[in-house]
Amino acid sequence: MTDRVEHQTSGEPADTGPAAKASVAGKRKALRPAGDPVAGGAMPGHQPGRRLHDSIARGIGIRIAAEDLKPGDMLSGEIEAAEQFAVSRTAYREAVRILAAKGMVESRTKTGTRVSPRARWHILDPEVIGWFLETKPSEGFVRDLFGIRQMVEPHAAALAATSHTRSDLEAMGDALGTMARLQLSSEEGRAADRAFHQAILSATGNELIAALSSSVAAAIWWTTLFKHRAQRPPRDPLPEHRAVFEAIRLRDADSARQAMALLVGHAFEDMQTSLTGQSARLTKVR
Amino acid sequence: MTDRVEHQTSGEPADTGPAAKASVAGKRKALRPAGDPVAGGAMPGHQPGRRLHDSIARGIGIRIAAEDLKPGDMLSGEIEAAEQFAVSRTAYREAVRILAAKGMVESRTKTGTRVSPRARWHILDPEVIGWFLETKPSEGFVRDLFGIRQMVEPHAAALAATSHTRSDLEAMGDALGTMARLQLSSEEGRAADRAFHQAILSATGNELIAALSSSVAAAIWWTTLFKHRAQRPPRDPLPEHRAVFEAIRLRDADSARQAMALLVGHAFEDMQTSLTGQSARLTKVR
């Protein structure tokens, strides 16, 4: 008894709608009409210009991240799944390869393709993190995100203080200047915030630590998002950033570590108060 | 007769002799155009039972990790590449999808597929780390590996001290017992070593930190390898492991952090002395 999971886009059960299999076998003339409103048909949320297999992988990945598909769940067979997405089996298979490369699913002959146990997910993969943030991530996930940030960034700041080069310092300074000019209300200002922290991770000289920047960036993204939603103006982050920068510039590792620990700790506090203050509001972003 | 497959942990310098494998299957048609000298043979290192696209992805990934293919380098076109590997374009494309999912290559129409800049590589991906360790004992990479271990493990031990559950403790205890029984000379003993450290990362309760276990495991793998190569008997790692375990068991976060910092520091020292002691052998590869 195959208890298969279907790839439906909305809550509507696929219910073999009339238009569902509208000439899947039809000639490939069936170009995708712009704005095709027919539900159940074409790949939902597929932006033109992006690749089909990427869109499909993303769609399934988001469903897994949202626990709509749980570990152990079996995906429908390739032929059926390809039909549901209204794409060729080739495109669907390439999507599954992507998911498998990120540890999210496993395929075996006869057994089919099923969602892997959570411990195997490459949860530090930037794309995977993006999928998790796509829908409302669990409180635990955001907490873990900050947990890693509290572990990484003070250490990284200390390393950066001793190992930075001139260009590292310039990158930090530029980002800091942009932050001061634009504040965190604009997208550019928030990008500068991320750039500042990324510059520090790069300055460690350890490319494995630098690879954690996507996780850090994700946590920062959430912080600023929550701050932005909370009506009351948050504390000004600039002085603490400057303190970190100064300590790194003076090659004072201990000060840099402490300053960064303070910064991250405050960011965590802000996020927590914002989160508990309006946890009901945490619905879908975007 | 159990047809047991030897699970030789790949990672050993791929000396894989059996090249005569090939013979993908009795194909329907004679492939192989006349003018093709088949440079390098069909698909080297493809174990039967593994998937073709995985083997190809691994092969290319290793070449990238070994800097045989450098960032910016363009891979040959899909048709030509598929011919070189003696596989279909489909299989080759799925391999490229895997590489792209790990940030190692980027494909664009007309431009072709090229190796991505190093900063985009998902270098914390367990498979990617495996590719790096396959052929490249770059001193810098191993140093970075230990750098991340020095950052992660003391912090993780402190967290584990406060957050561990009974089952976490049991996992650590079991691993420690196996280590004591088998030492590090056997593969099982080394596996127990890795299991001990992994149990600590799991006990943090932070799944993002736990996801770093592959990096830590890789570093441990290198340590034991070097220790094994160095003729003189290394220090006994067990007392230090026990100290970490005891501190965690007593929920003493500070002691756990310090004990773990000591353990990792000594492992790093051992690795460095072993490494410098036979640097001639290590650098001869390139």
Next chain:
DNA sequence: GCTGGTTTATTGTCCGACAAAAGAAATCCT
């Protein structure tokens, strides 16, 4: 020299077929 079409090389997508693996079922031998 620049602008704007045209060519062209390369990846992207589709289709239909067969191979291989492995669970499930049927069969056979004792």
Next chain:
DNA sequence: AGGATTTCTTTTGTCGGACAATAAACCAGC
């Protein structure tokens, strides 16, 4: 009947060939 063996069946894996879409490169015209 029971267990081992063989056959069936389902599902992914691989193949080859075709066409579409895209963007770089090229060419023509002003």
